[in-house]
Amino acid sequence: MYKNFPMVPKVIFGAGSFSQLGDVLLPKRTSSEAPFIFLVDDYFENSEFLSTLPLLFNDEVIFISAEEEPKTAQVDALVSQIRQKYEEAPSGIIGIGGGTLLDLAKAVSILLNNKGLAKDYQGWDLVGHPALYHVGIPTISGTGAEVSRTTVLLGPEKKLGINSDYTTFDQVILDPDFTKSVPKQQWFYTGMDCFIHCVESLTGTYLNAFSQSYGEKAMELCLEVYLNDIPSEESRDKLMMASWHGGMSIAYSQVGVAHAMSYGLSYLLGVKHGIGNCLVFQHLEEFYPEGVQLFNKMMDKHNITLPQGVCADLTQNDFDVMVNVAMGLEPLWENALGKNWKNIMTPERLRALYQKI
Numbered sequence: 001m002y003k004n005f006p007m008v009p010k011v012i013f014g015a016g017s018f019s020q021l022g023d024v025l026l027p028k029r030t031s032s033e034a035p036f037i038f039l040v041d042d043y044f045e046n047s048e049f050l051s052t053l054p055l056l057f058n059d060e061v062i063f064i065s066a067e068e069e070p071k072t073a074q075v076d077a078l079v080s081q082i083r084q085k086y087e088e089a090p091s092g093i094i095g096i097g098g099g100t101l102l103d104l105a106k107a108v109s110i111l112l113n114n115k116g117l118a119k120d121y122q123g124w125d126l127v128g129h130p131a132l133y134h135v136g137i138p139t140i141s142g143t144g145a146e147v148s149r150t151t152v153l154l155g156p157e158k159k160l161g162i163n164s165d166y167t168t169f170d171q172v173i174l175d176p177d178f179t180k181s182v183p184k185q186q187w188f189y190t191g192m193d194c195f196i197h198c199v200e201s202l203t204g205t206y207l208n209a210f211s212q213s214y215g216e217k218a219m220e221l222c223l224e225v226y227l228n229d230i231p232s233e234e235s236r237d238k239l240m241m242a243s244w245h246g247g248m249s250i251a252y253s254q255v256g257v258a259h260a261m262s263y264g265l266s267y268l269l270g271v272k273h274g275i276g277n278c279l280v281f282q283h284l285e286e287f288y289p290e291g292v293q294l295f296n297k298m299m300d301k302h303n304i305t306l307p308q309g310v311c312a313d314l315t316q317n318d319f320d321v322m323v324n325v326a327m328g329l330e331p332l333w334e335n336a337l338g339k340n341w342k343n344i345m346t347p348e349r350l351r352a353l354y355q356k357i
Contacts, residue, residue, distance in 0.1 A: 018175040022054030034088040041097030066100040072118035072155040092133035099143030106151035109134035127164035136169040139178040141239040142190035144247025176236035189274035194246040199291035200256035204335035215249035226298040256336030264322030
């Protein structure tokens with residue numbers, strides 16, 4: 001049986017396109033008492049950005065720090081706060097920021113229309129009811145969160161996505177102007193998330209023509225941005241589209257070793273996803289020789305130095321926790337290493353890889 005995957009039904013692309021958000025939202029407003037809730041990266045809190053939001057009636061802006069990965073408890077708290085404050089269900093949720101804010105917006109929109117806690121839905125196809133209307137506006141490029149059918153959350157027992165047909169955004173606005181102010185290191189780490197998506201998808205056992213077509217285009221765009229000298233405006237446009245295509249490349253495929261290991265790092269140490277992928281990927285030449293070679297070239301070109309000794313002071317128990325979290329992501333390992341992956345990636349071998357970081 002082939003899966004019937006959803007795609008983002010509506011998308012606007014172009015510099016300055018954020019100004020059309022008000023026109024997009026107006027017909028989606030269910031009543032004057034049903035607000036739009038804007039979840040916004042707190043980077044924008046003390047800027048003129050607030051004056052550009054198309055707020056009406058009792059719409060609310062909630063600024064959220066992206067310093068930490070999104071958590072199931074954070075989703076539950078936001079859902080509870082919104083339910084207590086408003087008699088009517090919101091007209092929709094708008095996420096503005098990087099992967100953290102986009103994932104929070106997706107998760108909150110799901111939980112507002114489904115009973116229980118966020119941790120109950122970590123896994124594949126566990127969501128029973130459609131999400132509230134939700135819009136994604138990325139302000140950094142690379143995660144693919146704007147197009148994917150998952151929202152990755154740190155839960156009490158695991159880091160795992162809410163993977164469902166209802167997770168995908170109803171509307172996305174891709175405005176490359178937002179990415180002008182992204183610091184260089186963050187630009188690199190988040191872009192490498194996209195590059196590593198492509199490497200893992202294109203070399204995986206799940207590969208098919210659908211995934212390959214998106215993955216190859218995303219890879220081509222990443223190499224243009226990070227290895228060629230192209231104008232900054234063109235670079236912003238192309239990286240935004242690389243992120244889109246990279247996210248699409250795993251719809252009918254999966255990621256692999258780097259993402260699985262990065263989840264373990266994130267769960268135990270709170271390492272952010274982009275840099276976590278980079279910390280792991282540098283040691284994966286045996287699995288992705290060409291990818292690691294290109295990664296090293298991009299690191300050299302942009303003078304990026306990764307942190308050292310991240311796992312130097314961890315206990316045996318700490319390594320066990322990371323290994324257990326990573327090995328729980330079976331589809332990722334099967335995509336990377338095949339159905340007999342447990343014979344290839346033993347806990348001992350995985351622990352040895354973590355010890356290199």
